[in-house]
Amino acid sequence: MAVTERIAEATREEVRRSLSGRRRDGRETAFSLVLLLTLVVALAVLVVLLLDVARTAVPLLKERGGQVLGNGYSSLPQNAGIKQGLVGSLYLMVFVLVLAVPLGIGAAIYMEEYARDTKLARFINTNIRNLAGVPAIVYGILGFAVFVQLLKPVTGPGTVEGKSLLAGGLTISLMVLPIIIITTQEALRSVPKSIREGGFGVGATRWEVIRSHVLPSAAPGILTGSVLAMARALGETAPLIMVGAVTGFLATPGGILASLQQRFTSLPTLIFAYVKKPEPQFQDLAAAAILVLMVLIFVVNLGAILMRNRYERKW
Amino acid sequence: MAQAAIDSRITTEVLRGNPARLRRERAMRSLFFSAAFLSVVISAGIVFSLAGGAFDFLRKVNLSTLWSAGWFPRNNLFDVKTILAGTVIVAAIAMVVAAPLVLGAALYLSEYANPRARRFLKPILETLASVPSVVMGFFALAVISPDIVQRFFGSSVPLFNLMAAGLGVGLLVTPLVASVAEDAMHAVPDALREAAFGLGARRRTSSIRVVVPAAVSGITASIILGISRAVGETMIVAIVAGGTGGSLFNLNPLRGGQTMTAAITALATGSDQVRGAGPAYPSLFFVGLLLFGMTLGLNLLSERFVRRVRRQF
Numbered sequence: 037m038a039v040t041e042r043i044a045e046a047t048r049e050e051v052r053r054s055l056s057g058r059r060r061d062g063r064e065t066a067f068s069l070v071l072l073l074t075l076v077v078a079l080a081v082l083v084v085l086l087l088d089v090a091r092t093a094v095p096l097l098k099e100r101g102g103q104v105l106g107n108g109y110s111s112l113p114q115n116a117g118i119k120q121g122l123v124g125s126l127y128l129m130v131f132v133l134v135l136a137v138p139l140g141i142g143a144a145i146y147m148e149e150y151a152r153d154t155k156l157a158r159f160i161n162t163n164i165r166n167l168a169g170v171p172a173i174v175y176g177i178l179g180f181a182v183f184v185q186l187l188k189p190v191t192g193p194g195t196v197e198g199k200s201l202l203a204g205g206l207t208i209s210l211m212v213l214p215i216i217i218i219t220t221q222e223a224l225r226s227v228p229k230s231i232r233e234g235g236f237g238v239g240a241t242r243w244e245v246i247r248s249h250v251l252p253s254a255a256p257g258i259l260t261g262s263v264l265a266m267a268r269a270l271g272e273t274a275p276l277i278m279v280g281a282v283t284g285f286l287a288t289p290g291g292i293l294a295s296l297q298q299r300f301t302s303l304p305t306l307i308f309a310y311v312k313k314p315e316p317q318f319q320d321l322a323a324a325a326i327l328v329l330m331v332l333i334f335v336v337n338l339g340a341i342l343m344r345n346r347y348e349r350k351w
Numbered sequence: 352m353a354q355a356a357i358d359s360r361i362t363t364e365v366l367r368g369n370p371a372r373l374r375r376e377r378a379m380r381s382l383f384f385s386a387a388f389l390s391v392v393i394s395a396g397i398v399f400s401l402a403g404g405a406f407d408f409l410r411k412v413n414l415s416t417l418w419s420a421g422w423f424p425r426n427n428l429f430d431v432k433t434i435l436a437g438t439v440i441v442a443a444i445a446m447v448v449a450a451p452l453v454l455g456a457a458l459y460l461s462e463y464a465n466p467r468a469r470r471f472l473k474p475i476l477e478t479l480a481s482v483p484s485v486v487m488g489f490f491a492l493a494v495i496s497p498d499i500v501q502r503f504f505g506s507s508v509p510l511f512n513l514m515a516a517g518l519g520v521g522l523l524v525t526p527l528v529a530s531v532a533e534d535a536m537h538a539v540p541d542a543l544r545e546a547a548f549g550l551g552a553r554r555r556t557s558s559i560r561v562v563v564p565a566a567v568s569g570i571t572a573s574i575i576l577g578i579s580r581a582v583g584e585t586m587i588v589a590i591v592a593g594g595t596g597g598s599l600f601n602l603n604p605l606r607g608g609q610t611m612t613a614a615i616t617a618l619a620t621g622s623d624q625v626r627g628a629g630p631a632y633p634s635l636f637f638v639g640l641l642l643f644g645m646t647l648g649l650n651l652l653s654e655r656f657v658r659r660v661r662r663q664f
Contacts, residue, residue: 064553271486
């Protein structure tokens with residue numbers, strides 16, 4: 037009967053609405069607005085920060101953009117620029133790419149593919165997780181003690197006293213290594229077992245299975261993780277300060293190999309040095325450098341996210 | 352039947368496999384193992400360099416100076432409670448700022464935002480977590496300290512104060528902690544929420560009375576992670592907390608102060624840079640050891656909470 041049907045439908049509708057928790061009253065709306073406000077505040081801080089930085093930096097860049105980007109460090113604010121910071125950061129990224137990424141991937145492959153559940157394997161695993169949580173400055177102390185002091189003849193003989201690009205690059209690579217290991221482990225873990233078993237089934241050895249099946253499948257995740265780690269390394273300052281980046285600036289022209297044992301700097305440490313100076317023009321320069329750094333980091337992060345969305349495979 | 356031309360005898364040589372392949376397999380395995388073992392070497396390096404320097408310091412220092420008026424390395428005053436107080440005050444202010452923002456933002460994203468908004472907002476949150484601390488330090492010096500702290504607390508507050516550092520660290524830490532807390536809340540099975548709705552609960556009731564208690568281990572883990580990050584934060588305090596040249600024991604956040612992390616940077620390169628045979632130089636290893644111990648303890652505690660979450664679901 038029509039009446040019963042309509043009642044049944046109304047009840048169904050009521051039940052459906054109740055099960056979604058959508059009972060709206062004044063306090064509910066107020067509550068959700070308060071929560072939304074906290075989210076907006078948390079997100080808006082960055083926007084406010086960037087706008088504030090841009091307010092100073094954009095006019096400066098429009099006025100002397102080429103000079104700012106092209107000049108090196110100088111004690112006169114009208115001549116100073118950020119080129120050495122940019123170049124230094126770039127060189128440090130090369131270190132991360134060449135040292136930390138292969139070592140990190142190798143370590144993750146061992147932990148995920150080869151290691152059996154022994155005490156040693158669990159110890160290494162815990163160890164890696166603890167290393168990921170160690171503050172950056174402790175890595176700076178390690179770099180200072182080992183690369184600057186202990187390995188002084190190798191990293192920076194002469195007046196450099198060990199505070200060279202080599203020491204800085206090694207320190208940053210060590211810092212970023214645990215992050216790369218963990219993200220690569222997750223990428224490898226997401227490859228289903230059946231893929232590996234297909235390889236084993238035709239008689240391949242473990243390395244052959246990894247090389248031909250697991251790595252290509254996990255490549256997008258590994259790539260994303262490494263790129264995100266590099267973005268993190270771009271912004272790090274504390275460990276580089278400990279290894280001498282503030283007091284030294286790239287003095288040598290010529291490529292990265294020539295500067296390995298020379299003093300170095302990076303964009304974040306340059307920002308730190310400029311911020312510490314009292315003259316307001318240096319503060320403006322710091323703002324310009326911050327804008328460049330944020331754009332760089334943002335582009336790298338965006339690249340990683342886009343790569344992940346494009347190449348991600350859903351098993 | 353024609354005999355098969357292939358010799359079908361199975362010998363032990365055949366079963367043993369191609370030696371070159373096996374050699375390569377063993378080589379790759381040891382290569383990867385050494386990469387993994389490198390992490391242990393790094394840990395050992397950290398512990399040994401910190402312990403060695405700290406031991407050197409404790410040998411050289413006059414132990415009574417570890418409880419004195421303030422932290423003045425150049426004058427041989429190494430009052431540990433000064434730098435500890437600085438670190439604790441900054442971390443406490445940071446968490447007071449961060450905790451409500453984190454809980455609110457995470458709760459909204461996990462319970463109230465529709466899936467499309469969440470897919471859009473979550474990456475933004477994760478991108479925010481990658482703001483470098485030196486950038487936030489600049490913001491703290493240029494905006495937070497003059498426009499917020501000095502305006503709110505009066506003009507007698509110096510430009511370099513612990514409150515501004517604490518606010519900066521709190522804002523820096525919020526996106527990271529919110530992301531982890533939101534993951535914890537989102538992982539609570541829908542069945543629990545639907546059970547609450549089925550009993551007639553409103554969304555806020557189910558959020559506060561069901562989801563948050565279910566996710567409390569994950570939320571606690573994220574907050575402890577935030578504290579650990581705040582304790583280890585260096586650049587913001589180095590820029591805006593003051594304390595260059597040393598500082599007296601100070602519990603007032605509206606004054607300058609010194610934290611453990613800023614003390615280490617000052618000893619290595621900044622105003623307190625000393626070299627030579629005295630206890631001032633190795634004091635940085637001593638402080639580093641303290642810092643390492645604190646953050647290690649916090650991280651292990653956080654991991655214990657994460658393991659509890661995994662056991663529940």
